[in-house]
Each structure stands twice: as C-alpha cells, then as structure tokens.
Amino acid sequence: MEEENRKKSIKIFKIIISLFIIYTLCGMSLVSANSIDPAIRRITLAKGQRKYASVVYKNSEAFDVELTITPYGYNPRNDEISEEENEIFLKADTDTITVSANSSFNIKYEIYPIANIREGTYFNILTITPIVDNQNVSIISSIAQLIILDVVNEQNDVRGITTESYSTDIELVQKGIPFLTPLKLKYLILNNSNYVLTPQGRIDVFNERNAYKPTYEYVNRQEEEIYPDEIYENQFEVTSWHISDLFSKRIVYAEIYNGIDSNPQKVELEINSYLPEIFTLAIILIISVLGLKYLNQNKGKSKKVKTKKK
Numbered sequence: 001m002e003e004e005n006r007k008k009s010i011k012i013f014k015i016i017i018s019l020f021i022i023y024t025l026c027g028m029s030l031v032s033a034n035s036i037d038p039a040i041r042r043i044t045l046a047k048g049q050r051k052y053a054s055v056v057y058k059n060s061e062a063f064d065v066e067l068t069i070t071p072y073g074y075n076p077r078n079d080e081i082s083e084e085e086n087e088i089f090l091k092a093d094t095d096t097i098t099v100s101a102n103s104s105f106n107i108k109y110e111i112y113p114i115a116n117i118r119e120g121t122y123f124n125i126l127t128i129t130p131i132v133d134n135q136n137v138s139i140i141s142s143i144a145q146l147i148i149l150d151v152v153n154e155q156n157d158v159r160g161i162t163t164e165s166y167s168t169d170i171e172l173v174q175k176g177i178p179f180l181t182p183l184k185l186k187y188l189i190l191n192n193s194n195y196v197l198t199p200q201g202r203i204d205v206f207n208e209r210n211a212y213k214p215t216y217e218y219v220n221r222q223e224e225e226i227y228p229d230e231i232y233e234n235q236f237e238v239t240s241w242h243i244s245d246l247f248s249k250r251i252v253y254a255e256i257y258n259g260i261d262s263n264p265q266k267v268e269l270e271i272n273s274y275l276p277e278i279f280t281l282a283i284i285l286i287i288s289v290l291g292l293k294y295l296n297q298n299k300g301k302s303k304k305v306k307t308k309k310k
Contacts, residue, residue, distance in 0.1 A: 036145055042147075044150045046154045056107070058104045065101075092107065096131075109126060113149065119152055129142040148196075163195055184235060197225070199220050199258055209244050
C-alpha cells in the first residue's frame with residue numbers, strides 16, 4: 001500500500017512539474033516575483049564533448065530563498081518528464097543553493113551526453129524549486145529552463161548541424177478548371193533524421209512559357225517543428241489563371257530548407273496542359289454537331305415522304 005502511494009505521489013509530482021514547464025516555455029510564470037534567464041537554451045555538441053552552461057535565477061523577494069536544482073529528461077511531444085539516467089544529460093554543480101533577497105544567482109551546470117548517444121536533438125529541463133520553512137518542496141513556485149541539445153558528428157563540429165535525411169513530395173490534388181475552379185496542391189515533408197526540423201522555403205507555380213509572374217506559396221508559415229519520423233503536410237490553392245495555361249504545362253518548383261542548415265532540397269512537378277481536354281471537348285462537339293445535323297436531315301426526309309403520300 002505504501003509503495004502504491006509513493007508511486008502515485010511521484011506521478012502527481014511529474015504531472016505538476018510538466019504543467020509548470022509548459023507555463024515557463026510559453027513565457028508565463030505563476031510566480032511573478034522570481035524569474036530565470038534564459039528560459040530556453042540550445043546548444044550544439046559533437047559526440048564525446050562536454051560543455052558548461054548556466055541560467056540566472058532572479059530573486060525579487062524581500063527575503064532569502066533556498067532552492068533545489070533537479071535535471072529531468074523531457075519529451076516535448078507529450079510534455080512528459082523522465083528520471084531515467086540515460087535520458088538526462090545535465091549535471092548541476094550543486095543540488096541546493098541560497099539566493100539572497102533582491103539579488104540574482106548564476107546557476108552553472110554541465111552538459112555531458114552519454115558516450116554512445118546518436119546524432120540528433122535531445123531535450124532536458126532544469127527545475128529550480130524553492131524550499132519553504134517546513135522543508136517541503138513548494139511545487140507551485142517551480143521554474144524550469146529548457147535545454148535543447150543537438151548532437152553532431154565530430155567531423156561536423158565546425159559546420160554545425162547538417163542533415164539530408166528528410167524528403168519532400170508535392171502532389172496534385174485537383175487540376176482545376178481554368179477560370180472556374182482553382183488548382184489544388186499538397187506538399188509533404190518527412191523527417192527521416194534524428195533531429196527536430198523546422199522546414200521552410202517557397203513553392204513557385206508558373207508555366208513553361210514564362211508567360212506571367214509565378215504564383216508562390218511559403219512553406220510552413222507557422223514554423224511548426226517536425227520531430228523524427230513525423231510528416232508535415234499542407235494543402236494550398238492557386239486561383240490565378242492565364243490563357244497560356246490552356247496550351248502549355250504548368251511547373252511547380254520548390255526549394256525546401258530543413259531549418260538547421262542552408263542546403264535546400266529542390267523538388268519539381270509538371271502539370272500537363274489542357275490540350276487533351278480541349279481535343280476531347282472538340283471531338284465531342286464535332287460529333288454532337290454531326291449527330292444533330294444527321295437527325296435534322298432524317299427529320300427532313302421523313303417530312304418529305306409523308307407529304308408525297310398525302
């Protein structure tokens with residue numbers, strides 16, 4: 001029974017800490033008197049490297065504050081925290097500190113990823129929690145700094161993060177009827193890497209004759225992040241038409257950046273002209289005209305026959 005209660009307490013503690021992480025990352029603090037700077041820190045390390053970083057805790061209270069410092073693993077997809085050792089790459093210089101009234105304290109910590117860690121993006125949080133007089137942890141006053149670690153290959157240490165492990169595809173959803181209904185397109189970006197990507201770029205739509213200025217669509221306007229093995233997709237419409245679109249191909253050309261390096265991925269899609277549809281329509285019209293002419297001729301002959309009989 002005691003073991004079950006202990007597990008429930010730990011679970012509640014994690015849920016509450018997770019909620020306050022969300023508040024911190026959104027720039028909201030439930031305790032206006034104290035704050036940290038910066039709230040988010042992103043660092044790039046090559047495999048096998050270690051590095052010191054810090055966060056400044058500002059105590060705006062009129063009394064000294066004793067704090068506990070605890071690192072956790074963090075999953076931004078579901079806002080869960082973890083105490084698993086293989087998920088924590090932070091080590092604080094001390095577990096507790098005391099910050100004097102109306103002053104700041106620079107809390108240092110070491111970033112030391114495990115030796116066999118894969119290249120990719122990892123997340124930890126450093127929770128800073130005041131201790132009240134009765135020595136119980138006051139979760140309500142907790143503040144957390146998010147640390148984003150990008151692990152790169154030793155050879156890429158100078159260049160920083162770079163990856164080609166993502167793919168872009170453009171699909172034709174609806175060809176559209178010229179001057180009546182829009183052209184509909186969809187683009188999909190698959191993240192095959194172990195990094196968190198924020199794709200950006202532009203998609204241009206024009207015809208092969210360059211008869212007019214391209215219509216363009218900016219990729220991922222909301223700057224959404226794509227986690228490993230996730231797909232980002234979006235659909236957009238092109239409502240503008242030109243008479244030359246009837247007789248020439250339309251080209252869809254995209255340059256997509258992954259958000260972590262400056263090497264674009266180029267994708268092109270060709271949309272056939274409307275000549276087949278025009279020919280088909282012309283044939284239908286010709287057949288219809290000939291059919292009507294034939295029917296009219298037969299009607300005329302029938303009337304002549306009836307007149308002669310009378």
